[in-house]
Amino acid sequence: MTTDMAPKTKLHAILGAFNGPQTAGSSPTYWIGFFAAVALIFLYPLFAEDYAVSNNGFLLVWIFLGLSVCILWGYTGIFSFGQTAFFGLAGYAYGIMSINMAPEYSMLAAVTAILIMMLLSALIGYIIFYGGVSSLYIAIFTLMLTLLAETLLNRTSGPQFIIGRASLGGSNGMVGIPPLQLGAGEGSVTFVDKTFFWLIASLLLGVFLGLRVLLNSSWGYLMVATREDPQRTQLFGYDVRLIQLVTYVIAAGLAGLGGVLFASWNNFIAPSSMGMTAATLPIIWVAAGGRSNILSVIIATFALQWINQQLAYSSGQYSLLLFAVLLLTTVMIFPEGVVTTLVNWIIHCRRAASASAERKLLLGGE
């Protein structure tokens, strides 16, 4: 074994945990650029109007849903069409709890809503993966789940669907959902506009770094192995069903986080957040960005939701048309995703990946 393969210090080992072959970018230049971009994002609200900051915060919310689909589809090979079910139901769960609780408990409501989604996904995932449902039927089954949730919530318009002070509201949705708040009384912080943006940016940074560690850990290798060849993976002694189930639960947590933040920002959640169009959009963000690249998915989700919003102001129908064309183009011309293809092109222009770099990432990563 050559000496450069093992991490030299504990610091190297800690920093190495964020780098590996499952995520793009590992050089000092990448990290300097990354943290410079993060600093600019955090400073941005100081120099922009509340409305613009709030709106951009709203666009960031969708990234959690995009990452949910990314780790399932791109990294583990599970094509789930129904992550919006966890997104929408988490929004409803947060709404019901936060409307009925004092504002200082809104964070507790948020965490509980996410945990409920993870528990629900564990139950659904157990049926899917331990029941041996094949990949095609997983797509159909998960799509059916989100459409079922939409249909059921569309039928909740009567007074019998009022839980405490929270009315489910049928197809009009649930209104009056309070924003997230930390603490009580004078010293409390209510997350709206700029504070909401900082909250989202902080959560996104944490999720991004956390996913980098997860994907480059031994567990991440198993996710990728499961995507590539589940049978071969189990013949090495790994329980593929467990790998799929745990990833599904993590992905539901991410989608649930997005749903809670969406309901908190919007003060509203409706069944349409789980409808066919809503279920299709994350697939397009992930396919267009690059399925197995979390940074590409972040960039693509933000960019496409911004375009979607701009087109919706003028002519909403063109937005869906554009997305359909984009999906077709991606599948036919950029199968690895537009953003990933561009990034790979830039990297290859600079230098070819060397064997020693691969060795260092792979063997010195932990």
Add this chain to the structure above:
Amino acid sequence: MADIVSVTDVRKSFGGLEVLRGLTFGIPDGEMRVLLGPNGCGKSTFLKTLIGLHRPNGGEIRLAGERIDGLHPHEIARRGVSTKLQVPSIFRELTVGQNLRIAVQRTAGASARAAVIEETLDLIGLTNSFAQKAGSLSHGHQQWLEIGMAIASRPRLLLLDEPTAGMTPDETQQTVRLVLRVNRERGMSVVIVEHDMRFVAELDAPILVLHDGTIFFQGSLKEVRSNPSIRDIYFGSRA
């Protein structure tokens, strides 16, 4: 010496077709056996039944005395059974290094992992292919990578289904040396399903001839070659 594998009256059917008809034999720990037989005699079906991909309809399979038939494939693998399948089964989109990393991460701790990977690369002669995508390797090298992945997890029993299929004579020779080395130096029990008689001759291991879903004959290659009934099985009896 106790048997590493003990197979008793194992039966397996697909619909109305009975492929394994009361298969019974044992393999002593640390030894090598070659499984011979014409196409369709049930060799691959037996291997898949042994590793849990097929559930037997009857009989029992024991690994070092522990009953393993009916267990899930990952549970059997965890008990020390490693397999190279007939069709190369590697992670084609990942690099050679990543393939080996996945193979060893369960059995080798983080501190030992790099050494095990380097040692395996050296053993299979793919040290210079570490960063190469596995799917871009030649067919023979893909076979070696899969054998390397199976060996790297340090199993008690190594199963190789046609390990030299599609290999050049030179590659076949190197595979012989590789298999003999892991059997003799590491004491690993090995079961090989093979058609290439030159490869079988080089291995110089006892042979089990499978025919019609049962063990038809056991003996050395010389005995197999001189047995007229086996010639009939392979080439048909002359009228």
